[in-house]
Amino acid sequence: MNYRKRAEEIFDYVQGIRRQLHTWGEVGFDLPQTVALIDSELTKMGIEHYPVGKAGICATIGKGEKCVLLRADMDALPMDEVTGLPFASTSGGTHSCGHDCHAAMLLGAAKLLKEDEDKLNGVVKLMFQPAEELLAGAVDMIENGILENPKPDVAFAAHVSVGQPGTTVGRVTYSSGPALYSGDAVKISVYGKNAHGSAAYMGVDAINIAAHIVVALNEIISREIPLDEHSVVLVGKISGGDTVNTTAGYAQLEVSLRAQTEEKRNFLKQRVKEISEGIAATFRGRAEVEFVYGMAPLYCDPKTAADADRYVAQLGYEPVCIPCAGGTEDFTAVANIIPSVMLNLGAGSLEEGHLCSMHNPGMIVNEDVLPTGVAIYCQCATQWLEENK
Ligand SMILES: [Zn+2]
Structure with a gap:
């Protein structure tokens, strides 16, 4: 035939x-x-x-x-x-x-x-x-x-x-x-507290927390994924803050995750959540991690x-x-x-x-x-x- x-x-x-x-x-x-x-x-x-x-x-x-x-x-x-x-x-x-x-x-x-x-x-x-x-x-x-x-x-x-x-x-x-x-879109909402810049110590700076989260997320790929594996943790979008002289009450990060196996995908999701919530708590704020949509690896x-x-x-x-x-x-x-x-x-x-x-x-x-x-x-x-x- x-x-x-x-x-x-x-x-x-x-x-x-x-x-x-x-x-x-x-x-x-x-x-x-x-x-x-x-x-x-x-x-x-x-x-x-x-x-x-x-x-x-x-x-x-x-x-x-x-x-x-x-x-x-x-x-x-x-x-x-x-x-x-x-x-x-x-x-x-x-x-x-x-x-x-x-x-x-x-x-x-x-x-x-x-x-x-x-x-x-x-x-x-x-x-x-x-x-x-x-x-x-x-x-x-x-x-x-x-x-x-x-x-x-x-x-x-x-x-x-x-x-x-x-x-x-x-x-x-x-x-x-x-x-x-796999592909996952993650939204991280960071909640702080507004305060005038001259009294910043009275506020909780959501932008500072977001910045620490960005840096900390890089640790996942550089320290927690074996050399011969590939994964992606990418902060593709960041927004937040109110005015130049106020601590930010809110910031938002949008993160893309990619992994080769379902096991590794779940690991990335878990670590993004732990790191975001942990860092926010360290700086007296709060982070909510939402997995917006996703697809398993083929x-x-x-x-x-x-x-x-x-x-x-x-x-x-x-x-x-x-x-x-x-x-x-x-x-x-x-x-x-x-x-x-x-x-x-x-x-x-x-x-x-x-x-x-x-x-x-x-x-x-x-x-x-x-x-x-x-x-x-x-x-x-x-x-x-x-x-x-
Ligand atoms: Zn197609």
Whole structure:
């Protein structure tokens, strides 16, 4: 079964879908045109499908015991596109993370897998998910049963990658084990007491406390994390105070935390809380630590990653295993429940003149990546079912 050739044969179809989704550039859970198009295409293909959660679609192809999940996200980002492409979005939503490509690739894969339905050794479940950028769409679909009836044995996701060194079309990368860092946003509110500058001893200076917290937080990375591990504790924003000659009654810090494992993530959260509260108490003030939002690190199952490596190689690509990278993904919600791997598909590198990277409103995808994604989705599903029947 040469899915690479067959994926190239349906290039025009996949490109057409991708450009249509791109033009609409719908955001979050509010994807009426996107969902309607995918729904009607699946109907035309004769593929069984149904809505899941607020704006997700689940489709199934084949029958049997074993089940493979293929996931694509569908949402754009709320920004004005500046690519100048003839099919650029004018809606105020821009597909600057390539989710238009993922949804189109998965529809292309659906078409080919439907043609091969009789030969499938199990069920292929397609997950078209909204609101990845809100880190909320996968969780919503899981809460509404996407991982039940049947429960997938394994899951594969694909994501295009643009504007980095070496992200050329045809380059496929993945990680085995830790794949993406966790991400947490933390708000630290520091409460002091106002006093006139000439009687500062009567006040409690929230800015002084905040400054000590900033310095103390640096100790976590420099003294408490082993040399061979990477974590991030970054104070990205600080505000507070009233006037130049008054001790500050209030200050606020916004801190970003990143870690490779859930254990280390919990350690960072605990230490940020202990240090902030401890320092505030030392200087007679008070600190409240709030974890505003967060996502666990993405862990790719090593066995599934090794399988995907072989499948991708059989298509004639040379997959590369890369270390854990920055960024967060809500595919993590799936990967926390079933063995999963995420494949990164090069779609235009810095060297090739793709100067705008992901989430930049000028980001341009090289559409030659589309058949790569279609072929990889098909190969991963069919071959995994064949080897695990
Ligand atoms: Zn994305």
